[in-house]
Amino acid sequence: MPGQVQIRRVWKPLAHVACALPLAVLLLELLAVGPFRIGPNPALAIRDTLGTWGLRLLLATLAMTPLRLATGQAWPLAFRRLLGLWSFAYVLLHFVTYFVLDRGIELGIILEDVAKRPYITIGTAAFLLMVPLAVTSTAGWRRRLGPRWTRLHRLVYPVAILACWHYYWLVKRDVREPLLYVTVLLMLLGWRLVARRAARRTAPAARPD
């Protein structure tokens, strides 16, 4: 079981490197370094890679609390904010790529997309709901908000549901990958419901968030 110092000095930097890896690969592909190639439709490849990693890291964030309770160890919680912020970084870049590279900053078209294309509507909603979570992720905000912080950060659940739904809705036909994420999400949420019920039976005050 890693101690506080080891987590801060070793494991967190490693986690940052791991989270930055997909971004680094994308950069290598863009610059066509060695065997890395972005392919014939770079703008969309960037947009989709960023979105996928945003979703994967979001699910990883949601896995930390179950992991803590399953292992009986506290260390997974130390990575929750790190993973959540990296997820937000990828989602933000995903949105910027769509806005700038795919849609050429044409506000009219983007507003039409958001209004007329349901998968873009819910994707945008998920992104906007992530903003307050990222802003209030600091220790200062957590202290200031007190118990309201926990309530606010439950927004992560609708965000994750909307994000999976967004992905499921946009694929043309092959829903295998989005279904995989939906399954993981349902497991993570289902686990919480079960754990909460169990916790209620034994100690009504304690429940996982």
Add this chain to the structure above:
Amino acid sequence: MLIRKAPDIRPSEITPERVFRDRRRLLKAAGFIGASALLAEARAADTIPANHRRLANVKKVPAPAGLTPNTFEEVTGYNNFYEFGTDKSDPAANSGKFRPKPWKVAIEGEAEVTGSFDFDALVSPHQLEERIYRFRCVEAWSMVIPWVGIPLGDVLKRFKPSSKAKYVAFETVMRPEEMPGQRYPILDWPYVEGLTIAEAMHPLTLLVTGVYGVELPAQNGAPLRLMVPWKYGFKSIKSIVRIRFTEQQPPTSWNLAAPDEYGFYANVNPKVDHPRWSQASERVVSSGLGSLLASRVPTQPFNGYAAQVASLYTGLDLARNF
């Protein structure tokens, strides 16, 4: 089965006047073999790997000016061919086991001449032509591709379709052992498509055997595919093993999979959106960093071929018959 020696005037040589005039207009509009076509050839010579067999005796047909073909790498590396997987890079990566020779095509249905025909029996009586066409995917991306092939109508006429032949149905080969995508029920295999007889006989509709002057690579639908340039790409069925003349409109794979999203006609139409995305504009596929900031271009009715094909649909509600 053998195809007998063609009569003095082959049916294919008798061109309806309307079509003939259209052809004239097409050629006139093109004017000259644009610099783009020459450029394409120069570029292609550099980039086509040596293992691709060059097609001999290909007649060059002038391309409309202003069409710059995509590179060979783009045309053969960014494909929708779900039989090999659903990612754009899957068809190139997973088609190594596919054997396009020997190849037979079954000709069936409402025609005088039917039976099973070798690839050569189908193709070799005809003059191969290079046609540079715009290609528009239903997913709102596009390319410009120098296909090699023969007008489908010229081939079909040899089988003497009867007056009952109102449609032509096509079927892709079913080989799950060579086509890993067919092992998953993403679509109801084998892939099927169809055209009206008028669409099939239109001089723009091409039976394709090559691209960039070489034999069609597996990921592009070897050895035989359709190219219907005014329709979304999924209409241009690949690796064809069955052609059937029918009286009724035949079922088509994407229509069966999602009838509200993909119609039988599937003509490129910027005014009729896909339920989930806009068809008003398209992203021109282009590798390289320069393309990152390139904006989308407006999609043209019938993919820019309205002058030649719009008359096929006179009186048809294109929004309803999408």
